[in-house]
Amino acid sequence: MILEMSYDITGGDFAAAGEAATKIKRALKQIGVDAQTTRRAAIIAYEAEMNIIIHAYRGTLQARVSPEGIEILAEDEGPGIPDIELAMQEGYSTAPEKIREMGFGAGMGLPNMKKFSDEFHITSEVGKGTRVRAVVSSSTALIMNGSEV
């Protein structure tokens, strides 16, 4: 393990929204992870953080960097997701009107996380909480760099 970070996230705390993901992005940049991989991990971390803030009561956002890649783990205590397949569909959102007015609730967060990761797992238990694990592997980062030239 090269680097491990863990942040507590509080549901409804829009003032601090994005702070954990911003810290993760900064740390990845600092240790020299390439821009493309950093960007993908940052987007995943942000969407995971926002989902805890918008939809859950409290949770943690973790990032682990190893030679294999970057793992983002979000675990929360919250209402859970009754139908994960439905939640994964682009455009599906249960965000209330007040939150949509702020530009959230496009129903794109989970699809974004999946799109930008090489591995994506989500499990949820209604009445308990949700766990999302995403990996951006360093091998694809190398390939992406190669094709970028």
Added chain:
Amino acid sequence: MRCMKLRDVAGRLGLKAVAGDGGGTGDDALDREVSGGYVSDLLSDVMAHACEGAIWVTTQAHQNIVAVAVLTGLAGVIIAGGVKPGDETLKKAQEEGIPLFVSDLPSFEVVGRLYTLGLRGGARPCQGA
């Protein structure tokens, strides 16, 4: 496309940064090259589709736009439609070094002007900066 610095783009639109212009620290975010543009009021849409180095036009003005700009690696944000950012937004933009501009023109007009300057929706590699 000729490369344009954020400073020149803002100048051509008659916009002045209301925050995040580096405050004369020498580390001037206005010197950054603008790679293109994106317009949307949906934050996750911007996260997914805006390109690194783009300028973002939106009518959202709350502080979460700053985190979106930082995480997506945007060059700056133009808050259009006469919407005024609150103090928290300005403070956050200042802290994170994200240049914020405010325009009384609707998003459509702002984007039209950016397009006329040669900026496009997809990011282009800047050559001969």
